[in-house]
Amino acid sequence: MKYAFYPGCVSRGGTPELYDSTIAVANKLGIELEEIVGAACTGAGVLQEKGLKLGDTLNARTFAMAERMGLTTIMTICSTCQGVMAQANKRLLDNPDYLAEVNQELKPEGLEYTGRIVIKHLAWVLVEEIGLDTLKTFVTNPLEDMKIAPFYGCYILRPSNALGTDENPGRNEYLERIIETLSGEAVNFPGRLQCCGFPIMLINEKNSMEMVGKHTHNAKAAGADAMVTPCPLCHLNLDGQQPKAQAQRGEKIGLPILHLPQLVGMAMGLTPKELGLGRHIVSTKKLLSKASVRA
Amino acid sequence: MQANLRVRRYDPESAEQGSHLQDYQIEVPDHFTVLDALMKVREEDDPSLALRCSCRASICGSCAMTVNGRASLVCKTKMLDVAPDGQAVLVEPMNNQRVVKDLVVDLQFFWGKVRAVEPYLQPRGEEPEGEYIASNESMLNLLTPMGCIMCGACVSACTVLEVDKNFLGPAALAKAYRFVADPRDDETQQRLESLNESSGVWDCTRCYMCVDVCPKGVAPMDRIMDLRESIIEAGMTNTPGARHIESFARTVAHSGSLDEPMLAIDTWGRTNIIKLMDNAMLGFRTLRRGKLPLRSGPFHPRRPGADAVGRIFKRLSK
Ligand code: SF4
Ligand code: SF4
Ligand code: SF4
Ligand code: SF4
Ligand code: FES
Numbered sequence: 001m002k003y004a005f006y007p008g009c010v011s012r013g014g015t016p017e018l019y020d021s022t023i024a025v026a027n028k029l030g031i032e033l034e035e036i037v038g039a040a041c042t043g044a045g046v047l048q049e050k051g052l053k054l055g056d057t058l059n060a061r062t063f064a065m066a067e068r069m070g071l072t073t074i075m076t077i078c079s080t081c082q083g084v085m086a087q088a089n090k091r092l093l094d095n096p097d098y099l100a101e102v103n104q105e106l107k108p109e110g111l112e113y114t115g116r117i118v119i120k121h122l123a124w125v126l127v128e129e130i131g132l133d134t135l136k137t138f139v140t141n142p143l144e145d146m147k148i149a150p151f152y153g154c155y156i157l158r159p160s161n162a163l164g165t166d167e168n169p170g171r172n173e174y175l176e177r178i179i180e181t182l183s184g185e186a187v188n189f190p191g192r193l194q195c196c197g198f199p200i201m202l203i204n205e206k207n208s209m210e211m212v213g214k215h216t217h218n219a220k221a222a223g224a225d226a227m228v229t230p231c232p233l234c235h236l237n238l239d240g241q242q243p244k245a246q247a248q249r250g251e252k253i254g255l256p257i258l259h260l261p262q263l264v265g266m267a268m269g270l271t272p273k274e275l276g277l278g279r280h281i282v283s284t285k286k287l288l289s290k291a292s293v294r295a
Numbered sequence: 296m297q298a299n300l301r302v303r304r305y306d307p308e309s310a311e312q313g314s315h316l317q318d319y320q321i322e323v324p325d326h327f328t329v330l331d332a333l334m335k336v337r338e339e340d341d342p343s344l345a346l347r348c349s350c351r352a353s354i355c356g357s358c359a360m361t362v363n364g365r366a367s368l369v370c371k372t373k374m375l376d377v378a379p380d381g382q383a384v385l386v387e388p389m390n391n392q393r394v395v396k397d398l399v400v401d402l403q404f405f406w407g408k409v410r411a412v413e414p415y416l417q418p419r420g421e422e423p424e425g426e427y428i429a430s431n432e433s434m435l436n437l438l439t440p441m442g443c444i445m446c447g448a449c450v451s452a453c454t455v456l457e458v459d460k461n462f463l464g465p466a467a468l469a470k471a472y473r474f475v476a477d478p479r480d481d482e483t484q485q486r487l488e489s490l491n492e493s494s495g496v497w498d499c500t501r502c503y504m505c506v507d508v509c510p511k512g513v514a515p516m517d518r519i520m521d522l523r524e525s526i527i528e529a530g531m532t533n534t535p536g537a538r539h540i541e542s543f544a545r546t547v548a549h550s551g552s553l554d555e556p557m558l559a560i561d562t563w564g565r566t567n568i569i570k571l572m573d574n575a576m577l578g579f580r581t582l583r584r585g586k587l588p589l590r591s592g593p594f595h596p597r598r599p600g601a602d603a604v605g606r607i608f609k610r611l612s613k
Contacts, residue, residue: 009553038600040551045501046543049520050527054611058604105610109603158503195454195502202559203535204498210458211500 001129003075003120004066005033006085009041010232011077014240017276018232021261022077022122024274028265029130029138033075036065042084044233045155045199052091053102059088060102064111074119077261079231082121083155087162089119121156123230123260127174132181140269142183146226146291148263149187149219149255150175151238153231154195175228175260182267189222191215196229198237205244212237212245216255226256226287228263235259240281256284266291296381298323298332298374302344303387305394314394318383323374329386330358330369333398345397353510356444359451360398361387366448366508389451391460404460405447408467412486414474419481433478440473440518442511449505449515461494465505465515468496472518475525487526496522497536548608551598 011019026033039062041047043055062085066074076082092099093115103112120128126135157165157172165171172193176186197211216238219227229235239257246253257280258266265275277284298321305314319336327335330348337344348358353371360369362377363385378384392400418427449465450456456464463471471490474480490496496519505515527537539558546554 010555013553013555038551038598038603040598040600040604041547041553043547044543044553046540047547049523049540050544051612054608057607057611061603061607105607108606154500154502154504158507160507195500195504197454197458197500199500199502200455200498202539204459204493207455207459207462207498208500211454214458 001030002032002034002071003073003125004069004071005035006039006062006066006074006076006081007035008076008078008081008232010236014236015232015259017279018077018235018259018261021259021265021270021275024270025261025265025268028268028270029135031075031125031130034069034071036062036069036074039065042081042088044080045084048084055084056088056091056098057102057105059085060092060099060113061106061109061111063089063092063117064106064113066117067114068111072116072118074117075125076119076121077230077259078233079121079153079156079229080233082119083158083163085119086164087159089117090162121230123156123174123178124171126178126264127170132177135178135181135264139182139267141267141291143179143263143267143291144183146184146287147187147223148179148184148258149189149222149224149227150179150192151196151215151219151227151229151231151234151257152193153229153234156230157193175230178260178264179228182264184263184267187219187222187224189215189218189224191218196231196234196237198233201237201241206248208237209241209245209248212241213249213251213253216242216245216253216257217249217251220253220255224255225290226258226263226284228258228260230260232259242282254282256280256282256287258284296323296325296327296374297321298327299378299381299383300329300332300336301383301385302333302336302398303385304344304397305388307396316385325375327374328370329360329362329367329372329374329377329384332374333369333386345395345399347399354444356446359389359446359448361385361389361451366390366451368446368448368510371510389447391451391453391456392447400447402447405445405450405466408450408464409445409470411463412467412471412474412490413482414470416474416477416480417482418479427479429478436476437473439513440469440476443469443473443513444511446510448508448510449513452504452508454500454502454504455498459494459498462498463490463494465499465509465519468499468522469513469515469518472522475522483525484529487522487529487531490522491526491531491534496526497534544608544612548605548612549597549601551601551604 007019040058042059048055106112160166179186197208201208235257262275262277272288300319302317303314304317319340321335323332333346349355351370353368358369359366362372366389388394388398389400392404395401453464455462475483475486499519503516542558
């Protein structure tokens with residue numbers, strides 16, 4: 001299986017361990033990734049505020065580049081990239097005149113988007129393309145006794161008409177299915193489908209920290225040993241800002257936050273170093289000792 | 296079909312006990328909505344169950360509750376859709392608002408927000424002889440916000456209201472847009488100025504909750520984004536929110552990808568020493584983990600294709 005790989009800015013900036021663990025897991029599973037070199041940021045919904053056509057053009061350019069590589073599926077590893085690209089694709093495909101107009105802007109680079117691209121997050125690739133039964137055969141280090149709280153990130157869920165969750169409601173439970181396939185226990189807690197507050201981190205820090213504190217506290221109270229997220233932006237907030245959120249709440253939380261491929265990699269016997277598990281703000285040491293008891 | 300309703304009950308007369316869940320099992324026809332089922336319970340089983348409804352046709356907006364955690368009009372929610380195999384359906388009052396009794400919430404909170412945006416036309420100048428005339432085209436973009444039936448579902452679902460009750464919230468902001476965009480209104484500038492303040496448009500996290508739950512396609516978040524655009528177009532750019540967008544655009548236009556440290560510095564304002572010092576601490580921690588992207592600002596590496604991206608920006612950004 002070969003995919004046009006769109007790593008996104010954050011996996012190459014603030015969360016390099018996401019990039020590395022994705023590559024390590026893909027290699028193990030035999031997922032062939034060809035990176036779309038020279039693709040721009042999706043705009044993360046922020047550039048879209050400045051101008052929808054600007055954002056859509058940047059994404060159409062990325063889609064056209066993937067088509068030029070002879071591929072039809074783009075794999076993302078960020079909930080935000082996933083959502084922003086899926087929305088752009090929907091707008092472009094829903095309206096052929098608009099697509100033609102956007103294509104005019106791509107002409108100088110010799111690019112054209114013909115509308116054949118499908119965008120799938122790693123989580124969807126694991127469930128819909130690799131299949132959970134196959135994934136299971138790669139598990140050498142089952143995560144027994146480990147309680148994992150899934151945190152999805154808004155943009156992989158909403159707006160539901162662009163993310164295919166209306167036709168495919170199971171997508172809102174893929175993380176649970178993956179955790180179970182790795183023999184872990186999925187923890188249910190109120191915040192699983194909510195927002196981590198990252199987009200207002202720089203604008204209204206107090207509210208943003210309130211959200212981080214609330215979700216990590218609730219997951220921990222529900223018994224979680226760790227939280228897993230398919231979104232590096234959520235990770236930046238939930239892991240990177242957890243000390244600040246703790247201070248605001250006046251309570252120690254200390255909940256390790258894992259990227260999805262780190263969790264999968266742990267169960268497949270990849271080393272903490274290969275997965276970059278030492279590069280988090282909230283230490284993963286205790287979690288690792290729990291996992292390696294059975295290793 | 297068999298309807299299994301699990302209803303959150305609360306009685307103000309025994310408030311010390313808090314709320315509790317009560318199960319009801321009844322036989323209902325397949326076409327029943329959650330509201331039909333609740334009314335059947337009230338009529339045949341338990342007259343003490345308090346709920347609010349009127350039109351039963353998604354018009355009046357009085358029956359919003361949460362169904363399995365999702366804010367919904369119960370008259371628009373079919374039992375079969377939420378419980379195809381007769382599973383238990385959890386019905387609770389809306390979130391973020393004070394519960395009066397059982398499934399009824401106090402709408403003061405909702406109306407207070409709407410009132411705060413002065414939801415009425417304020418034309419200045421001479422009163423015309425006849426009606427205020429507006430062209431068809433200039434009114435088209437008001438159709439979506441005018442579809443709001445004031446049900447409160449979006450307020451129940453809003454991520455920010457959950458942690459900060461001062462936020463104006465989705466319904467009121469969508470209503471504010473409805474008047475800002477109305478060609479007959481003459482208070483646009485003053486409206487935008489107050490929406491630009493704290494607890495206004497910039498506090499929204501863009502989580503799409505309100506868009507997903509709104510039964511009328513108002514898409515409040517999209518209206519909030521329209522307001523942000525109007526505010527920037529009106530030249531009010533000295534807020535963290537506006538600086539955030541500008542800085543994001545500038546770094547992507549320069550290099551094709553996002554420059555995270557620069558985004559933070561620009562958003563807080565380059566002279567905000569306290570904020571910068573405070574976050575330098577986090578900087579040290581991330582640095583120790585080998586994570587802080589050091590090549591920032593003028594050193595932010597330009598990615599291949601950055602020239603093409605820059606050209607697109609030049610042509611398409613206003
Ligand atoms: S959406 Fe976010 S992670 Fe994705 S490319 Fe843009 S900035 Fe990077
Ligand atoms: S949870 Fe937060 S960071 Fe993640 S997608 Fe939603 S808003 Fe963005
Ligand atoms: S998008 Fe904004 S207004 Fe809508 S629910 Fe989320 S935070 Fe609230
Ligand atoms: S915007 Fe939609 S959800 Fe919110 S009050 Fe109006 S109709 Fe209800
Ligand atoms: S009863 Fe009127 S909207 Fe549901």
